[in-house]
Amino acid sequence: MLNNKFEQLTRLFAQMDRALIAYSGGVDSTLVAKIAYDVLGDRALAVTAESPSLLPEELEDARIQAAVIGIPHELVQTDEMNNPNYTANPVNRCYFCKSELHDTLKPLALQRGYPYVVDGVNADDLGDYRPGIQAAQERGARSPLAEVGVTKAEVRQLSQQLGLPWWDKPAQPCxxxxxxxxxxxxxxxxxxxxxxxxxxxxxxxxxxxxxxxxxxxxxxxxxxxxxxxxxxxxxxxxxxxxxxxxxxxxxxxxxxxxxxxxxxxxxxxxxxxx
The missing domain is CATH 3.30.300 (GMP Synthetase; Chain A, domain 3)
Structure with missing residues (x-):
C-alpha cells in the first residue's frame, strides 16, 4: 500500500516537470521536498517563509535538512504580522497566514518558471479545522501527500524508509x-x-x-x-x-x-x- 502511494507521488512530480515547494522544515514538507528533488533535481526549489512565528532554531533545521537532501533552498520574508486580520487571532487566523504565504510564493513561482506550488498538507490534515488549506487551494497550490492519501503516520514511515534522519521529528506548527x-x-x-x-x-x-x-x-x-x-x-x-x-x-x-x-x-x- 505505502509503496503504491510512493509510486503515485513520484509520477505526480514527474508530470509537474518543475515545482516550487512551500517548505517549512517540518516532516511533511521535508518529505515532499525530498521526493520532488529525487524526481526533478534542480527543477525543484524549496522556499521557506521567514517570519516571527518561526523559531530561528526551526529555520536552521530547515536549512540543514535541505542541504542534506540537496534541493536548492531559498528564504522569503512574509508580512502577516502587519495584517490586523491575522494579529487579532480570529478562529480563521491560519487563513490569513497562508494567504500571505501563497500570495508571496505564487508570483515568485511564476517569475522563476515554476508552474506549480506544492505544500506538505497530508491526508490527516483534511480531517481537522484548517482554514489555511482553503487559502492555499484558492491560490492554486497543490498538496501531493493529501492527493495521494498519505497520512501522518505514513509520512513518518516513508521518511524513515527513504533514510531521512528526522523522520520522527515532532510536529512544530507556527x-x-x-x-x-x-x-x-x-x-x-x-x-x-x-x-x-x-x-x-x-x-x-x-x-x-x-x-x-x-x-x-x-x-x-x-x-x-x-x-x-x-x-x-x-x-x-x-x-x-x-x-x-x-x-x-x-x-x-x-x-x-x-x-x-x-x-x-x-x-x-x-x-x-x-
Missing part, C-alpha cells in the same frame, strides 16, 4: 497556534513562548507545547511524560526561568498534549468564516 483565539498576537509574545519551548527542549523534553494565555504559561507534554516531569524537574528553577521570560504564572496541563486541542472552542458557525 508559534501563533500557542495562543487562544481572540488574544492579540505580538512579536514579543511569539518570542516569549518560543524561548520557553526552546528552554524545555534543551532539557530533553520532546513533543511539547507552551500555551500562552495572558501572563500564564501552560505546559503541555505527552501524557507519558507528565509523571516524570513532575518527579524530576527542579520546579522552582523552571518557574524562575519562565518568569525571566515574562510569564507571571506557570502551570502544567494534566491532560497532556495532543494536536488540535485549540480547536475545541471552534463551532460550526466559526468554521464558515473566511
Amino acid at each position: 508559534l501563533s497556534s500557542r495562543f487562544p483565539y481572540g488574544e492579540e498576537i505580538t512579536i514579543a509574545k511569539l518570542q516569549r513562548v518560543g524561548r520557553a519551548e526552546v528552554y524545555l527542549r534543551k532539557l530533553g523534553w520532546k513533543n511539547l507545547r507552551v500555551r500562552s494565555q495572558g501572563d500564564t504559561a501552560r505546559i503541555e507534554l505527552s501524557p507519558e511524560q507528565i509523571k516524570q516531569f513532575v518527579l524530576t524537574m527542579d520546579l522552582p528553577t523552571l518557574v524562575s526561568a519562565f518568569q525571566d521570560l515574562g510569564f507571571l504564572y506557570v502551570t502544567l496541563d494534566l491532560e497532556g498534549y495532543h494536536s488540535g486541542k485549540l480547536n475545541r472552542v471552534v463551532n460550526q458557525d466559526d468554521k464558515a468564516i473566511v
